[in-house]
Amino acid sequence: MMTEQSADPFGAFKAMQRAAWASFAPIETFTTAPAARLVRLAGIGDAARVLDVACGTGVVAITAALRGARVSALDLSPALLERARRNAEVAGLDIEFVEGDVEALPWADAQFDVVVSQFGHMFAPRPDVALREMLRVLRPSGRLAFATWPPEGVVGRTFDLLARYMSPPAGAPKPAAPAAWGDVGIVRERLGAAVRGLRFARGTMLMQTLSVTHARLMHEATIGPLAKLVEQLGNDPPALARLRDEYEAILADAFEENCLHLEFVMVRAEKAG
Numbered sequence: 001m002m003t004e005q006s007a008d009p010f011g012a013f014k015a016m017q018r019a020a021w022a023s024f025a026p027i028e029t030f031t032t033a034p035a036a037r038l039v040r041l042a043g044i045g046d047a048a049r050v051l052d053v054a055c056g057t058g059v060v061a062i063t064a065a066l067r068g069a070r071v072s073a074l075d076l077s078p079a080l081l082e083r084a085r086r087n088a089e090v091a092g093l094d095i096e097f098v099e100g101d102v103e104a105l106p107w108a109d110a111q112f113d114v115v116v117s118q119f120g121h122m123f124a125p126r127p128d129v130a131l132r133e134m135l136r137v138l139r140p141s142g143r144l145a146f147a148t149w150p151p152e153g154v155v156g157r158t159f160d161l162l163a164r165y166m167s168p169p170a171g172a173p174k175p176a177a178p179a180a181w182g183d184v185g186i187v188r189e190r191l192g193a194a195v196r197g198l199r200f201a202r203g204t205m206l207m208q209t210l211s212v213t214h215a216r217l218m219h220e221a222t223i224g225p226l227a228k229l230v231e232q233l234g235n236d237p238p239a240l241a242r243l244r245d246e247y248e249a250i251l252a253d254a255f256e257e258n259c260l261h262l263e264f265v266m267v268r269a270e271k272a273g
């Protein structure tokens with residue numbers, strides 16, 4: 001009999017992501033400020049029922065709950081959810097944190113007033129499936145808001161670099177490019193008639209670092225897909241050295257006065273109907 005896991009052609013890819021993202025917690029220092037921007041753009045206030053998709057350590061979920069929202073949050077990584085629960089406890093908040101996959105949200109239809117995702121749903125391998133799920137659990141006229149990295153920006157270019165070096169799990173189909181969710185034209189097309197009032201905003205995330213090499217080392221220890229690739233290239237030192245050089249060359253374009261200045265895109269829309 002076919003299990004749910006084997007029915008998902010991306011089961012192995014997601015298992016890899018689940019393990020790879022486990023060390024992301026230190027990066028919450030940098031994603032905390034953009035979380036406040038996204039919560040403001042989403043218009044989250046008192047008593048709204050909010051879902052934070054791919055919540056990581058809970059920076060968006062907690063920011064929303066501190067503004068009075070009733071929040072649920074979901075992520076693939078149990079290690080990050082453990083940290084998220086601890087963060088909520090420190091803030092004195094009661095948030096529902098659930099382990100799961102954005103492509104199969106464990107909530108009934110139309111449960112939420114707002115669905116948000118910061119640098120998260122973009123990693124689902126099937127954009128149409130992730131979007132369908134996020135809209136399904138959103139009530140009609142509810143707000144969808146997310147932040148992503150544009151393909152032409154420094155983070156988008158590193159995704160492109162990783163995709164050139166990465167070999168997907170054997171026999172698995174190719175996942176969609178995450179940074180396509182940061183392309184305004186593609187976002188318009190994907191959301192289409194399912195939403196109205198679509199708007200875009202931009203922001204810059206600062207990442208303090210002494211040099212691009214310090215940043216690259218920090219990323220290798222924390223950014224799931226990069227950490228996984230460095231592990232994969234462990235038996236090919238020349239390729240690993242090339243990857244590291246190319247990675248640092250991209251970061252250099254964003255490095256100024258001891259910070260990486262990383263531009264992101266935010267999207268907000270209302271569910272049609």
Ligand SMILES: C[S@@+](CC[C@H](N)C(=O)[O-])C[C@H]1O[C@@H](n2cnc3c(N)ncnc32)[C@H](O)[C@@H]1O
Pocket residue numbers: 014017018021024027028031053054055056057058059060074075076077080100101102103117118119120121123124125
């Ligand atoms: C860059 S982190 C962002 C975390 C958090 N939203 C933040 O802004 O700090 C990406 C997150 O996406 C999660 N993720 C990746 N694929 C996912 C999927 N299919 N379903 C749910 N979460 C996923 C990872 O576990 C990770 O926590």
